[in-house]
Amino acid sequence: MAQPSTLFPEQSLDKQRVQDRKRSTVSERARKENRVGYIFLAPWLIGFFVFTVGPMLISLYLSFTNYDLLTSPRWTGLDNYVRMFTRDNRWQAALNVTFIYVFTSVPLRLVFALGVAMALNRAIRGVTIYRAVYYLPSLLGGSVAIALMWRQIFGTDGLVNQVLLVFGIEGRSWVGHPDTALWTLVILGVWQFGSPMIIFLAGLKQIPTELYEASQIDGANRVQQFIRITLPMLTPIIFFNLVMQTISAFQSFTPAFIISGGSGGPANSTLFYTLYLYQQGFGSFRMGYASAMAWILFIIVGGLTAVNFLGARRWVFYGDEGGKR
Amino acid sequence: MIEKHILGRRLITHLLLITGALVMLYPLMWMLSSSFKPQSIIFRDLSLLPSQVTLDNYINGWTGLTVPFSQFFLNSFIIVGVNVFATVMASSITAYAFARLNFRFKSVWFVLMMATLLLPGQVTLIPRYILFHQLGWLNTFFPLTVPAFFGGSAFFVFLNVQFIRGIPKELDEAADVDGANHFQIYWHVIFPLSLPALITTAIFTFIWTWDDFFGPLLYISNVNLYPVSLALRSFSDSSSTTSYGPLFAMSILSLVPIFIIFVLAQRYLVQGISTTGFKG
Numbered sequence: 001m002a003q004p005s006t007l008f009p010e011q012s013l014d015k016q017r018v019q020d021r022k023r024s025t026v027s028e029r030a031r032k033e034n035r036v037g038y039i040f041l042a043p044w045l046i047g048f049f050v051f052t053v054g055p056m057l058i059s060l061y062l063s064f065t066n067y068d069l070l071t072s073p074r075w076t077g078l079d080n081y082v083r084m085f086t087r088d089n090r091w092q093a094a095l096n097v098t099f100i101y102v103f104t105s106v107p108l109r110l111v112f113a114l115g116v117a118m119a120l121n122r123a124i125r126g127v128t129i130y131r132a133v134y135y136l137p138s139l140l141g142g143s144v145a146i147a148l149m150w151r152q153i154f155g156t157d158g159l160v161n162q163v164l165l166v167f168g169i170e171g172r173s174w175v176g177h178p179d180t181a182l183w184t185l186v187i188l189g190v191w192q193f194g195s196p197m198i199i200f201l202a203g204l205k206q207i208p209t210e211l212y213e214a215s216q217i218d219g220a221n222r223v224q225q226f227i228r229i230t231l232p233m234l235t236p237i238i239f240f241n242l243v244m245q246t247i248s249a250f251q252s253f254t255p256a257f258i259i260s261g262g263s264g265g266p267a268n269s270t271l272f273y274t275l276y277l278y279q280q281g282f283g284s285f286r287m288g289y290a291s292a293m294a295w296i297l298f299i300i301v302g303g304l305t306a307v308n309f310l311g312a313r314r315w316v317f318y319g320d321e322g323g324k325r
Numbered sequence: 326m327i328e329k330h331i332l333g334r335r336l337i338t339h340l341l342l343i344t345g346a347l348v349m350l351y352p353l354m355w356m357l358s359s360s361f362k363p364q365s366i367i368f369r370d371l372s373l374l375p376s377q378v379t380l381d382n383y384i385n386g387w388t389g390l391t392v393p394f395s396q397f398f399l400n401s402f403i404i405v406g407v408n409v410f411a412t413v414m415a416s417s418i419t420a421y422a423f424a425r426l427n428f429r430f431k432s433v434w435f436v437l438m439m440a441t442l443l444l445p446g447q448v449t450l451i452p453r454y455i456l457f458h459q460l461g462w463l464n465t466f467f468p469l470t471v472p473a474f475f476g477g478s479a480f481f482v483f484l485n486v487q488f489i490r491g492i493p494k495e496l497d498e499a500a501d502v503d504g505a506n507h508f509q510i511y512w513h514v515i516f517p518l519s520l521p522a523l524i525t526t527a528i529f530t531f532i533w534t535w536d537d538f539f540g541p542l543l544y545i546s547n548v549n550l551y552p553v554s555l556a557l558r559s560f561s562d563s564s565s566t567t568s569y570g571p572l573f574a575m576s577i578l579s580l581v582p583i584f585i586i587f588v589l590a591q592r593y594l595v596q597g598i599s600t601t602g603f604k605g
Contacts, residue, residue: 030427036507037428044419044438044482047475052441055452062451069458116345119338126339132591133346139587139594140353142536144554145576148561149356152569157368159355166371191349195598202599251445254538258558277447282543287451294447301445 063292068285080292091293093268094276097182101272102249105189110241112193117200118230131201138194147188147258151175154184175259178267185270188255196241203237204230235316243308250301253278273297360573367570383578386571389560392548394575397556400466404552405534407470412477412530413523419476420485420519421511425497438479454543468544469537473530481526484597488522489515525597528590532583553579 038045063080065073084091116134120127140146153159154174161171174180211229220228231238256264256272264271264279277297281290359367360382362375370376387394422428423435457468476482492515500510516523541555551559557579561572587594 033426033507034428037422037426037431040418040422040426040507040511041428041434043415043474044422044476045434047415047472048437048441051453051472051475052444052449055449055456056444058452058455059448059450069455116342119342122335122338130342130346131595132587134349135594136353136587137349139532140580140583142533143580143583144536144538144557145579148557148572148576149352151561152573153352153355159352159371162368162371198595198598247443247445251447257538257542258561261562274447277450278539281451282454287455291451294445294450297445298448302443305443 059291059294062288063295065288066286067288067291069287070285073288076288080289081296083289084292084296090268090271090276094264094271094273097264097269097271098250098273100182101186101189101252102246105186106242106245106249108186108190109193109245110196110238112190113196113241114200114234114238116193117197117204118226120197120201121204131198134197135194138192138197141188141192142254144254144258147255150184150188150255151259154180176266178265178269181260181266181269185255185259189249189252196245199237199241200234203234207233232317236318239308239312239316243305246304246308247301250274250297356573357577360570360577362570364568364570367573382570382574385568386560386574386578389568389571389575390548390556390563392551392556394553394556394578396549397551397553398578400550401535401552401554404466404469405531407466408473408534409527409530411470411473412481413526415474416477416481416526417485417516417519417523418511419482420489421515423482424486424489425510425515426507438476438482441479457544463544464547464550465544466550469534469540477526477530481530484526485519485522488519492518521593521596524590525593528586528593529597531586535582 062073064075064077066076066079067073120130120134137146155161156171156173156176158174160174164171172180174184207230211233212225215225215229251274252272253274256270256275257278260266260270260275262275262279264275273293274297277290277293280286280293354373358373358375361378361380362370363377363379363381366375366377419438423431423438453468457463460467462468462471496514496518497510500514505513536554537552538554538558541552542558545551545555548556548559557572557575560575
């Protein structure tokens with residue numbers, strides 16, 4: 001390693017500064033470090049207040065108003081919230097669709113991720129290639145191109161129906177039918193199980209092999225090993241994936257927007273919460289109502305995250321290394 | 326006997342994995358091969374190897390909108406380039422403060438920063454839009470780039486904090502003894518040594534910004550300023566089902582930059598995901 005002292009030759013010769021340093025007291029140094037700390041933190045701190053805290057407070061205020069961007073906000077109290085919960089059928093539909101999407105796509109995605117990760121953890125040869133192939137969809141999946149492809153695949157004369165035709169089955173437009181449109185989005189979500197898979201794979205490598213060896217001596221079979229060793233040891237990672245995937249699934253927008261052409265149709269069947277929020281805020285310019293919707297989403301996501309954390313005490317197992325996350 | 330048993334098990338695992346991989350990749354390969362098929366056979370020819378190969382889709386698609394795709398790619402690269410630079414610098418500077426400096430309320434700020442990871446973006450969406458609207462920034466790249474200069478995402482700050490914590494503190498102390506101040510220590514010691522974390526930050530910023538659709542949808546309505554993601558959407562709106570070929574061709578091209586990163590920088594992607602739990 002290079003001698004660090006040669007990095008700053010001009011300063012190392014500066015005796016005056018060394019003496020200054022000796023004279024300066026500990027508290028002076030701490031004060032200086034405090035100042036330097038805030039200088040380094042300044043960009044983030046400014047951003048935090050300008051782009052996060054400030055907008056949060058403003059949107060909370062706007063949620064109690066009617067605001068269309070052109071005239072100034074008009075205070076309406078709880079009207080937006082009351083309307084949402086009692087009179088807005090599309091909001092109910094959006095909530096419904098989003099819950100179905102989150103509670104199906106997230107668990108399925110995690111199951112696939114864990115299953116494939118375990119298979120990859122066993123098969124020694126070609127792991128890097130398999131890992132790459134299974135990861136690719138999750139890397140590309142967020143793009144408009146993939147959503148467009150999906151719309152075509154599940155369209156009237158799309159790939160799925162062509163394959164079905166080979167078996168003599170007459171398909172229909174899967175994205176165009178209210179019963180199936182949402183499920184094409186769920187499949188698209190599950191198809192992108194690559195990134196949780198990689199997290200699981202890293203977690204599986206952390207489990208000490210001695211545990212498996214010891215249990216083998218005790219006569220445990222694979223299923224028992226999975227239930228008694230793999231799952232408990234992985235619970236912190238399962239928990240982490242569950243929390244993060246749930247939060248991001250609630251905010252999913254692009255696939256529903258592209259596949260339904262921005263409408264959330266057919267018959268509101270793909271009306272994701274964020275899509276309806278976008279329609280209200282930027283289609284109808286009901287910015288107060290959209291802000292109220294955003295706060296309800298925040299409360300739902302925050303509530304679910306809290307439930308996840310509370311529930312975690314009962315099933316997440318932190319080994320000797322302790323709950324570092 | 327036992328070895329044969331294990332061998333058989335391995336073989337089955339590999340067979341399952343290969344089948345799964347083919348199912349996963351089939352849609353992508355189908356789109357790729359369709360983009361080279363003449364319009365008339367796209368929906369008839371299921372095979373991945375086109376019986377006739379043509380570049381017409383690419384030629385027609387490139388100029389399919391009033392503005393050629395070269396402009397959309399240029400716009401995307403400008404937005405992405407600025408974001409990558411800004412996010413790398415801002416997240417690294419912030420991370421240095423959290424990893425190496427002591428200042429008042431440090432842990433409070435750190436917790437608040439991590440809490441922003443749990444905050445749905447929709448909560449700040451409307452006021453941000455109003456802010457950019459009042460600044461006269463609609464139909465400019467500013468709403469899509471300026472926020473990155475102010476810390477970027479907490480994900481990247483966290484990634485860099487973790488990495489900087491792993492750099493031996495003796496290096497800082499040696500530089501300190503030599504009279505280097507914190508800015509010099511950061512710039513000459515920490516910044517160069519945290520290169521792997523910076524590369525991971527750059528790669529993920531590239532991919533996320535490249536894919537971003539919602540931001541441009543909100544702030545850009547001038548076709549000349551469209552990034553590729555928005556251009557693809559409007560291409561699909563304007564084209565009827567009979568012109569899926571050109572749409573596929575442009576979709577494939579839009580994925581090429583990400584695919585190149587995937588091939589060249591997979592190590593960083595995997596590391597980034599495993600250490601921070603990024604979504605990909």
